[in-house]
Amino acid sequence: MGSIFDILGPVMVGPSSSHTAGAARIGMIARQLFGRQPEKAAVYLHGSFAATGKGHGTDKALIAGLLGMKPDDMRIPDSFKIAKEEGMEFIIEPREIKEAHPNTAQIIMDAEGVNTMKIQAYSIGGGRIRVCKLDGIDVNFSGESNTLIIRNVDEPGRIKEVAAALSDAQINIATMQVFRDKRGGYAVMVVETDQIVPREAMGDLESKKGIIRVKFLLAN
Amino acid sequence: MSYQSMEEAQTRCGKEGIEFWKAVQLEDAEERGVTEADSWKEMKRMWRAMLDGLDAYDPELMSRSRMVGKEGGLVDAYRAAGDTLCGDFMAKVMSNALKMGCNNACMKRIVAAPTAGACGVMPAVLVTYYREYDVPEEKMIEALYVAAGVGQIIANRAYLAGASGGCQAEVGSGSGMAASAICHVKGGSTAQIGHACAMALKNLMGLVCDPVGGLVEVPCVKRNVGGAFNAIAAADMALAGIESQIPVDQVIDAMKEVGDKMDVSLRETGIGGVAGSLRAAEVVARMNM
Ligand code: SF4
Numbered sequence: 001m002g003s004i005f006d007i008l009g010p011v012m013v014g015p016s017s018s019h020t021a022g023a024a025r026i027g028m029i030a031r032q033l034f035g036r037q038p039e040k041a042a043v044y045l046h047g048s049f050a051a052t053g054k055g056h057g058t059d060k061a062l063i064a065g066l067l068g069m070k071p072d073d074m075r076i077p078d079s080f081k082i083a084k085e086e087g088m089e090f091i092i093e094p095r096e097i098k099e100a101h102p103n104t105a106q107i108i109m110d111a112e113g114v115n116t117m118k119i120q121a122y123s124i125g126g127g128r129i130r131v132c133k134l135d136g137i138d139v140n141f142s143g144e145s146n147t148l149i150i151r152n153v154d155e156p157g158r159i160k161e162v163a164a165a166l167s168d169a170q171i172n173i174a175t176m177q178v179f180r181d182k183r184g185g186y187a188v189m190v191v192e193t194d195q196i197v198p199r200e201a202m203g204d205l206e207s208k209k210g211i212i213r214v215k216f217l218l219a220n
Numbered sequence: 221m222s223y224q225s226m227e228e229a230q231t232r233c234g235k236e237g238i239e240f241w242k243a244v245q246l247e248d249a250e251e252r253g254v255t256e257a258d259s260w261k262e263m264k265r266m267w268r269a270m271l272d273g274l275d276a277y278d279p280e281l282m283s284r285s286r287m288v289g290k291e292g293g294l295v296d297a298y299r300a301a302g303d304t305l306c307g308d309f310m311a312k313v314m315s316n317a318l319k320m321g322c323n324n325a326c327m328k329r330i331v332a333a334p335t336a337g338a339c340g341v342m343p344a345v346l347v348t349y350y351r352e353y354d355v356p357e358e359k360m361i362e363a364l365y366v367a368a369g370v371g372q373i374i375a376n377r378a379y380l381a382g383a384s385g386g387c388q389a390e391v392g393s394g395s396g397m398a399a400s401a402i403c404h405v406k407g408g409s410t411a412q413i414g415h416a417c418a419m420a421l422k423n424l425m426g427l428v429c430d431p432v433g434g435l436v437e438v439p440c441v442k443r444n445v446g447g448a449f450n451a452i453a454a455a456d457m458a459l460a461g462i463e464s465q466i467p468v469d470q471v472i473d474a475m476k477e478v479g480d481k482m483d484v485s486l487r488e489t490g491i492g493g494v495a496g497s498l499r500a501a502e503v504v505a506r507m508n509m
Contacts, residue, residue, distance in 0.1 A: 004222075004248050005262060007371035007380065007397075008333050008342075008364055011269040014324030015283075015436040017336045052434040052490070055284055055507065057327050072269075077327040125381055127332070 002128075010127045012071045018103055019049065019056035022123025024076060027065020029131060029143045030107045032217050034117050037088060038109035041066050044095035047102035049123075059092045062105060066090070070220075071127055101132075115213075137181045137188045145174060145192040147217040153210040154180055154187040161208055162189060169201040186212075222247060222372050225469045226414045229369060233410050240410045241362040244369030263361050263368075269331045270343040274319055276328055283325035285433065285507050288441045292319035309352060310449065317344035317448040321441030334371045334380040337387075337436045338394035340444030342367060345398040345451050349405060359405055366404045367397035370417050377469065378476035382429030383488040385479025391440075391447040392424035392475065398451035403458050418464035418471045420454035425471075426478055428486035430493025432500040433507060439494055 012021035031037060043062050045053050053059055057077065064079035065071075067086065075082060083090060097104055101122035108118045120133035131141055134149070141147055148166075152158045159178060166173060172194040180187045197216045206214045223229040223243075232243050248259045279293025292315050298304060299311035306314065320340035324330045330339040342364075350360050371380065374393045379385045399420035400413045408416065424447070432438040464471065485492030494500060 003252055004244065004365075004368035004372055005266070007375060008263070008266050008368040009331060011266065011329060011331050012336065013327050014330050014336050014339070015327065017332050020327070021332075021336070048434070055433060055435040057284065060327075072329055074329055125383075126335075 006126050006128075010071060012127055013061075013074065013076045016056045017127045018123045018125045019053065019058045020061045020076070021071035021127035022103065022125070022129050023049070023053075023058040023061035023105065024065040024069060024071040024073070025127060025129050025143075026105050026121045026123065027062040027107070028068065028070060029065070029121065029129065029217065030109060030119050031066050031068055032143075033119060033131075033134070033149065033215055034109045034111070034114070035215060036111060036114065037068065037086070038066060038111050039088060040110040041088065041090040042108040043090060043092045044097070044106040045092065046095055046097040046100045046104040046106070049103050049105055050094035062092070062107070063090055066107070066109075134188055137179050137186065139179050139188055139190055140177065141190045141192070143217045144219060146194070146196055146219045148189075148191040148193060148197055149215045149217070150189040150191070150205065150211060151213040152187055152189065153212065154185055155210055158187070158210055159189065162191070162205060165201065165205050165208070166191070166193070166197070169198065169204075171195045171197055171201065222251060222376060223369065224373070224376050226370075226373055226417075227467070227469055229373070230410050230414065239362075240369060240413055241365035241404060244365040244372075247369075260361065263364050266331050267357070267361050267364055269329065270347055273323055273328070273330050274316055274343055274347055277319040277323055278326075281322070281326040281328075283322070283435075283437050285435055285437060285503065287432070287435075287503065288325050288437045289322050291441060292316075292322050309348070310452070312348045312352065313344045313448050313452065314445050316348050317341060317444040318441060320344065321444045325435075325437045325441060333367070334375075334393050334397065335382070335390045337382060337431075337440045338390040338444060338447060340441070341391060341394035341447035341451060342398045342401065344444065344448035345402050346405070349402060355405060363401035363405045366413060367401040370400045370413070371397045373469070374472050377472045378479065381488075382431075385476065386427055386482045386487055387429040387443065388421075388424050388427040388475055389479055390429065391443050392421055392427055395424055395447035395451045395454070396420040398448065399454040399458070402451065403455040406455065406459055408455070408459055412458040414468040415462070415464045416455045416458035418466060418468035419457055419462070420451050421468070421471050421475055422464065422466070423450050423454065425475055428482060428493045429488045430486060430495040431488065431490055432495050433504045434488070434490035434495075
């Protein structure tokens with residue numbers, strides 16, 4: 001159980017902490033992982049998100065999140081219109097996802113000059129979420145702490161390098177998880193840090209051999 | 221480590237000679253590694269969001285299913301005519317509970333307390349009292365700590381989600397939290413805060429979660445009125461010197477037992493209770509869900 005502000009709070013746009021606030025948060029985290037506003041987004045809703053999503057504004061909240069809105073943003077109900085104004089194309093469809101949590105969304109994001117990104121996340125209630133898949137690799141993080149997400153080639157030595165680079169930058173690792181693509185070849189490191197990872201340290205990591213992409217999520 | 225029981229929190233209060241709200245604030249500061257001032261600032265933000273939320277109500281708005289929206293406005297007009305059964309103050313409580321519930325259903329900003337569905341109970345009791353009696357704002361923020369502390373104990377021993385334990389866990393817990401909070405505002409002792417919560421929870425024990433079409437609209441919006449009225453009654457009883465014969469920790473445990481036994485059709489699935497009524501089926505068909 002979290003803090004007293006999980007009991008009294010969050011401040012959010014209704015009607016549902018799991019189906020609205022959580023959905024907005026999924027969209028917001030997806031956008032942050034992608035690194036920019038997508039030009040095209042395909043959103044797939046599973047389980048209860050698909051069944052009662054319309055009435056709960058799950059669809060509007062997800063799009064709002066992709067537009068960079070937080071769960072308490074009063075513009076969430078107008079997100080479809082705003083997406084149109086800002087030229088973000090989107091589709092939203094129900095989709096049966098095997099063995100997924102009932103409140104699951106899958107988002108595929110596209111923009112020119114950036115690799116397509118696919119994330120899967122679910123809403124656990126109280127406005128909190130878990131990201132469970134990133135580009136086909138199983139992961140598990142919430143974005144509630146400072147989180148560094150590193151996609152790398154799955155070969156020996158990479159973890160040690162990342163740990164050393166962070167320690168050089170005076171960054172303390174709180175937790176570290178490593179996930180491997182079942183098909184082999186790629187891996188994702190999810191590193192929760194006590195400090196904010198500065199841009200230079202990110203660049204430093206990104207320039208290392210075998211590291212494909214580095215993203216930093218500020219605790220929120 | 222947050223308080224696992226009211227008894228544990230009350231023991232700390234006795235030992236350190238502090239009030240219950242302070243024990244909750246200290247625990248929050250310790251748990252999250254922040255200063256007491258930072259914790260206070262965050263709680264003040266919650267309080268202000270409740271005030272702003274109520275003021276943002278718009279009686280013209282309707283929820284997406286068109287089942288709710290205008291109720292707060294109707295009660296305002298009824299109260300203005302000066303002929304309510306429950307009296308002016310309670311009519312304001314009623315209207316504020318409905319307004320917040322409608323805000324939630326109409327995708328406006330609310331404070332989940334403890335959940336979005338039950339978001340009307342706390343502001344209905346606390347904001348109405350604050351505006352009626354001109355209490356210092358600090359007192360109300362203390363009251364929010366009381367509510368949050370009580371809510372956390374309920375979360376630790378039982379649950380706060382309709383899907384887990386029925387509406388007794390949402391509107392019931394919200395009512396218990398509000399009862400404790402308003403009891404503090406009125407100068408109740410730590411023991412009375414516990415009794416107020418226990419009585420509020422007992423009165424709503426067994427309440428099922430049966431939202432029509434799975435939407436947080438019917439019966440949720442009006443149920444917030446029930447939670448708010450019940451909170452005020454429980455607080456008044458405690459302040460009058462009535463004690464809950466069952467200690468609050470044991471009431472919470474009983475609520476958990478009841479929730480565990482509750483059929484899944486009565487836990488936010490939109491199947492049983494009023495969600496299973498003929499009219500509910502018609503509404504769902506009309507919405508083409
Ligand atoms: S009926 Fe269910 S959804 Fe509605 S307020 Fe109660 S617990 Fe929440």
